[in-house]
Amino acid sequence: MSDAPSQVTAPPAAHAPATSEFDRDTAVRTREPGVHEARLSPGWAIGKALNGGYLLAVLGRALRQALPHPDPFTITAHYLTATVAGPATIRTDTARSGRTVSTASAGLFQTDERGNEVERIRVLATYGDLDALSGEIRTSATPPAMPPREQCFRATDHPGGAAAVPEMGHRLDLRLDPETCGWALGAPSMRGRMRAWLQLADGRDADPLSLLMAVDALPPTGFDLGLTGWVPTVELTVHVRARPAPGPLRVAITTRNLATGFLEEDAEVWDSADRLVAQSRQLARA
Template sequence: MALGARALSEAAGAAGHPDVLTWSTVFLSAAQAGPVSVHAELLREGRSVSTGQVRLVQEGPDGPVERARLTAVLGDAPVALEPAHRAPGPPSMPPPEECVPARRDGSPLASAIALLDRLDIRVDPATAGFAMGRPTGRGVLRAWVRMADGREPDVAMLPFAVDCLMPVAFDLGVAGWAPTLELSGQVLGRPASGWLRVAMHADVVAGSFYVEDADVWDSTGRLVARSRQLAGIRVPAEGLVAPVDGPADRPADRPAG
């Protein structure tokens, strides 16, 4: 998603709309490690916003295979998203140095997740029980996130940030397979430098699908992105883990600032 959003941002930059404001992505097939072709197209150039789509394609054994298609509305974030009038505040979390680092050497499951090489993730201990075989059943994950190479967050990173953690299904007691079918997100501000605070939750499971929501705050406590996705889940025969008692899972709405 971030790769596609970056391509559309470059295509719409000449029109004065360098930032993705909202996007929707349909995942058509499983991407493989290797080269990808990015085909960006502007569908409309307006005065305040532009609209575009991008196709991400890889070569398969029988020819090109489309992996994902993203449509987006683009604008100028500092103009379109200021000031912030109202937004929920960030959840209370221990500082990053007191949270649980997510590393590839942390577990056999994590060893195969190459994405962890790109990120510095510190999971809130209150939501890290899944890593020790003790999921809470509340369907909540919270973590601090930043790029491992020290690059500061920007608007183009936000489509990455909303889906960079392990699936919330892990906290429901379902590890492993959780493919995203569709994800829609909104950029709500240009992030300040420093850690991003990501909170994800899933309170709906229906058959072989579940809904996963994500909120992202920057280092100043401003909500800068939000998303919702429909993903697959394989509920075991014994069902989901029963929720344990715990603090409120979502922050209460409050005026921004």
């Protein structure tokens, strides 16, 4: 990408198969204004808990229904307790509806084994219309240097076999850059990096809502720092910068500081047209 201003032609609309698993599993139904119902799928689990990016996409869909604008520009989620598969209620509260952007908060609630309603996630987001944005780009960011997809490792190439792949891994066509997956062989690089090609397994092209999942879809960078086990997200902020072009995404994640039991992950998502379409930062527990 050049540093000089340029005009970018909007890509074709993303392709969504009629039976898209992602769309079905992130579906929400508006029960009444500000109250939405979802049935969270076990297919997006990492162990017993559901993936934070998948859950953010469910919340993002509820906010899309509640707001006059279609696309998340920025969304910040605080993960309060682990979310499990099953029914959930999402409550949205619009703070402001403007001509260009609208802002709202949302909370995801589930009923625990004692029959008490528990808030799992709280979100604050600003929505707009990506197609209405100027095409001018001035950037020093460059796409990650990665081998071709066919030279990268699939999740099913894990030495532990299919049983070692989290349930969510079967929903994705994930191809890990060999340079960043030595941890799977017991030889982490200790650089805190993870890179991969990413598509949904059913062929559905990416859109702004699936980008909310994509930033949290790779194995945690903590693995490349020698950590093992669950790395739960405490807070995740995503900036969606453009509607992605059809085709596989490239996702690059880095961690620079693991200290006092917490680490940060900075993610960039690039589309097939070499555009930076999403950025994120999350704080996670090590």
